[in-house]
Amino acid sequence: MSHVVGIDLGTTHSLVAALDGAGRPNLLTNRLGQRLTPSVVGLDAEGRLHVGESARAQLLVHPERTIAEVKRRMGRDLPVTLGDRRYSPTEISALILRALREDAERALGGTVSEAVVTVPAYFSDAQRQATKDAGELAGLKVERLLNEPTAAALAYGVNHLDAEQYVLVYDLGGGTFDVSVLEMFQGVLDVKASAGNNQLGGSDFDQALAAWLGAEFERAHGVSLAGNLAAQVRLKAAAEAAKIALTSVEATPVIVPFLAPGRGGTPASLEVEVTRARFDALITDLVRSTLDPMESALKDAKLSKKSIAEVVLVGGSSRVPLVRRLVAEYFGREPRDGVHPDEAVALGAALQAGLKTGAVSAAHGIMITDVCPFTLGVEVQASVGRERVGGVFSPLIPRNTTVPVSRTETFATTADGQRAVEIRVFQGEARLVKDNLLLDAYTVEGVPPGRAGTEKVAVTFTYDINGILDVTTRVVSTGKEATLVVDKRSQRLGPEQRLEAKERLAREWGAAPVPATPVPAPASPEADADALLNAATERIATAPAHVRPRLESLCNALREARAKGDRGAAARLDAELTDLLFDLG
Structure with a gap:
């Protein structure tokens, strides 16, 4: 049996969900029994x-063979190098x-051959x-392709079908930010407007804190970490762990x-306390930038x-407390906790998959609309007094x-004897095309x-539910x-390249080890920590001499953090110890 699933392809984590027999969306676990799969890819020494946890563990020790946050590179000509191999972000x-x-x-x-995949509403x-x-x-x-805040609204709206109200979805992920305004009535979710920033997210919060941590290290030891890739990766990981801890502690x-x-070549460590107030000060401008959208x-x-x-x-x-506080101040009331912040988008994508197959509409009677997040148009000449000026943006779809x-506009030729017309398609809100995206x-x-202005060319823009634009001229x-499907950007793989890439990835992926059965989850976090400490303690005797002091230090620090009940420090040390053991093999 073939299944259609919903996938949240996230910047930091990805999730997949499907409908159960009763038409309810459920998250599916990966081979490790986890719902969230880190969006990290690594190439090991062999x-x-x-993909996932093992790649994320490798990121700290072999960043040159590992890539995270590739979603921010999508649609751009920014190749990825993993060891001796090169890949496109796609x-x-x-x-x-x-x-x-x-x-x-x-x-x-069963087989999964089709999916509804979510993207930021502000994706180009x-x-x-x-x-x-x-x-x-x-x-x-x-x-x-389903816009992420629309998917989240669908996950929320399926449990509020009788409501008639306006809802605003504020979606701040690891690498992107979107906001959508929807009207709900009689089972219909009608998206009225979307805005956002596809280069803003929690990763920027981590980077801001990591930069401050790097400055503190330089102040304490007189050594700059600029250009030290391994140190920068570890700093960002420590910053992310601190950010998570600061959601519940001061x-x-x-x-x-x-x-x-x-200074003298001796290994130096970073030891500093981060307060929530300090973290808030570092990210206030970033969080406030979400108010304009x-x-x-x-x-x-x-x-x-x-x-x-x-x-x-x-x-x-x-989840960052400052985010919730500023949104509450903006609206004058607390935001709603009606959906799981990590899971809502994937669950909504599964519901959309159900709408597509008919499994949801019969049971729930729900319908959803969406919008084009950008203005789309063409370059034209405009009259300024007695002169004609080029480079002007003429919108077709606001x-x-x-x-x-589908929208059609008719344009006239601008020169005597003109035999051809160049159609230049732009996306953006500026009056001049130079300020928009070609x-x-x-x-x-x-x-x-003929004479200028005597011949007419009709231009039709058709924008579909996936956010893909077709242009027809007559x-x-x-x-x-003549017809143009706007998919010929240099960043996109051509048909032959896609076929070659598909075959190559299949060969390279086939070499990756795949466990035959899921790894069982530990009985409790305490049992998991005990097992880690036991394994690390046993490994000290056989570890290389230059690694033993670090291994002993991490074990002692983890025991101390557990004894004090400092869960934030314990989680951070747990991750450090796990990474070190992974590197040792």
Whole structure:
């Protein structure tokens, strides 16, 4: 039996969900029995590819063979180097999707050949095309790309079908931020407006804290960590652990042993306390930058803050206390806790998969609409007094138009004897095209020559539910047509390249070790910590001489943190010890 699943392809973690027999969405566990799979890909010393926890563990010790947060590179010409191999961001995302697909097949006991994959609402056309390509390389048919806040709203709305209200979804993930305003009525979720920033997320919070930690290390030891990739990776990992700890405590120690050589060449460690107040000060500007997109979305939806009945926070970074406080101050009331911040997007994607197959609509009577997040248009010449000026942006589809949508505008030739028209397609909100994003361009031949303005060319934009744009032009006097699917950006793999990449990834992935059965979960966190300490203590005697002091130090520090009940420090030390043992083999 073939299944259709919903996938949240996240910056830091990815999840996959499917409907059960009763039509309810459920998250599927990976081969380790976990719901969240780190969006990390690594190449080990034997040339085998890893995805998930093992790759994340490798990131701290072999960053040159590991890649995280590849979602931020999607749709851009930024190749990824893992050891002696080079991949495109699309190929790295394909490896993550392939691992999720195989985990889903293991959990469901059947084939998974199709998926609804979520993307940030503010993803560009190139980023959406790259995501669809990644699905194809992973052996998945991705007929639907679903905006992440829309997916979260679907997960929320399925339990509030009788409500008639406006809802704002604030989605702050590991690497992207989106906000959507929706109207709910009689089982319909109608997206009114979206806005956001596809380069803002919890990773930026980590980086801000890591930079401060690096400055503290330099102040204490007189050594800069600039250019030290291994130290920078460990600092960011320590910053992420501190950020998580500060969601529940007011202060937490950050201890990174043997971070880098000190003044005399002796290994120097970082030991500093981070307070929530310090962390808040470091990220306040980043968090406040999310208020402008909220204002924009409300303005486009023609609503006031008082019109919003519920504010729903999703995305792991929405757990940061400062985020919740600023959103509460903005709306004058506390946000809602109606959905799980990490899981809502994947669950909504599974519901959308159910809507596609008909499994949900019959049971729940729910329908959802979405919008185009950007204005789309073409470059034209405009009259300024008696002169004609080029480089002017002429919108065809305004941002936040309900999709799917098709719009046509007719333009006239601008020169005597003109035989061809160049169509340059842009995305953005600026009046001049130089300030917008060029999506693609092509030339329409066969225009009958005549005086300027006598021949007309009709341009039709069709924007589908996946956020993919088709452009059709027609010479009015002859009926000659030309069509462009905006998918020919240099960042996208061509058909032959996709086929070659699919075959190559299949070969390379086949060399990766896959456990025959899931690893059983520990009986409790305490039992897991005991097992780790026992394994680390036994390993001290056989560890290389230069590693033994660090191994002993970490074991002693972990025992002390557990004895004091300092869960934040214990979790951080646990991760450090696990990484060291992984490196030792």
